[in-house]
Amino acid sequence: MWAARSDDLPWPRDVPAPGPELVVVINPGSGEHDATATRDALARVFGSAGRAFRFVAIATPADLARAADHAARECAERGTVLVAAGGDGTINSVAQAAWHHGCLFGVLPQGTFNYFGRDHGIAQDLEQAATALLHADEQPVQVGEVNGRLFLVNASLGLYPQLLEDRETFKQQLGRHRWVAMLSGVVTVFKWRRQLALDLELDGQTTRVLSPTLFVGNNRLQLERIGMEPAIAARVGEGRLAALMPHPIGSWKLLWLALRGALGRLGDANGIDGAAFRNLTVQVRRARRVKVATDGEVTMMAPPLQFRVSDRPLRLMLPRPDHRVPVE
Structure with a gap:
């Protein structure tokens, strides 16, 4: 399920990583952003800060909801943070899973309008948003439902x-x-x-x-x-x-x-x-x-x-x- 964390990332293995682990979901078919470039940029930011992180392995966009739900269940059990990197559709799918299982949720916006991220002061630049996520605090926010869907x-x-x-x-x-x-x-x-x-x-x-x-x-x-x-x-x-x-x-x-x-x-x-x-x-x-x-x-x-x-x-x-x- 999880993509392995590289052994050559620059943080000492014997030093506890600050903050909970970040479990990152990237939709391989989301918008114009290249998933590999996104992974590399996030690995640099999180790795240099000494933060534990994992990427959720998703083969195709059709696997997104199922993979996010499985990841959210594990995040809720472990007290880790489920993170969505992508546009509005990706963020909604991952948020749905995080909300359903009650785990912490982080956002790295990469869409066109990014109303949710912008409304909460989250940067549109990927590395800037990732840096801010390292120091973020939990805040409950309102969501809407229609027939149980967030x-x-x-x-x-x-x-x-x-x-x-x-x-x-x-x-x-x-x-x-x-x-x-x-x-x-x-x-x-x-x-x-x-x-x-x-x-x-x-x-x-x-x-x-x-x-x-x-x-x-x-x-x-x-x-x-x-x-x-x-x-x-x-x-x-x-x-x-x-x-x-x-x-x-x-x-x-x-x-x-x-x-x-x-x-x-x-x-x-x-x-x-x-x-x-x-x-x-x-x-x-x-x-x-x-x-x-x-x-x-x-x-x-x-x-x-x-x-x-x-x-x-x-x-x-x-x-x-x-x-x-x-x-x-």
Whole structure:
């Protein structure tokens, strides 16, 4: 299961390593970063500091969830730290395992947006983040759940999961470029005709609505970036999640809303509802199973969908104040 630690790493074998062992999960298919280069960089940082560490052996991306779960179980038993190095999808999969087994969790962000890492002051530079992890302290952080599945940044159904699936298809055919992602988004919006028929139960009140998508956020930074109403965004992370839902609209208006979100002006747009909540039940009428995206990973779930703040936080290893980077 574990990749062996090299015997030529520069720390004395008879001196106790400072801090708990770091068990690092690197997704071999995650983004544009080379897994071997990532391993080499982390070995230099951890080895020169005299910190015990191991890498989880993963042959293909399909093995990620299983390997992370096995590693998390061992980390919980030994009191060691499970570390995710990768983008949002990798971090979500490893965090899911750490949260399920209750072990300590560290993050080395390598994705495009890295909202979770940035919101907690974790550097985007790999070696800087690894150095900060060596001196990090445990801090419980809020996570969201939908039908028992964890999300750190957001969860959604309807149009948004379809956007993610279509984007991945386009990237496999045309390459991983920003213009490919933009093109796939435009194509998906114009071919999407479905309006979700939803029954929402919030604070004891049930409302019947139609909408192309439902977006639930657990990351204040992302919500602020898209321009969500400040009074709602400010409550996220303090025992509340936030829901965004556009009214039934056509393709051109959907594109207009997406542009406003990119410009950070979604909060003052007409035709979109938002609310902060702790528990939200969503029944999707005439649907036995629906696509749900959690931090960019799409799975099928059976309604009703229960969105809520988890009673059990994630045990995040948070950088000390002098090692945190300002939010950009």
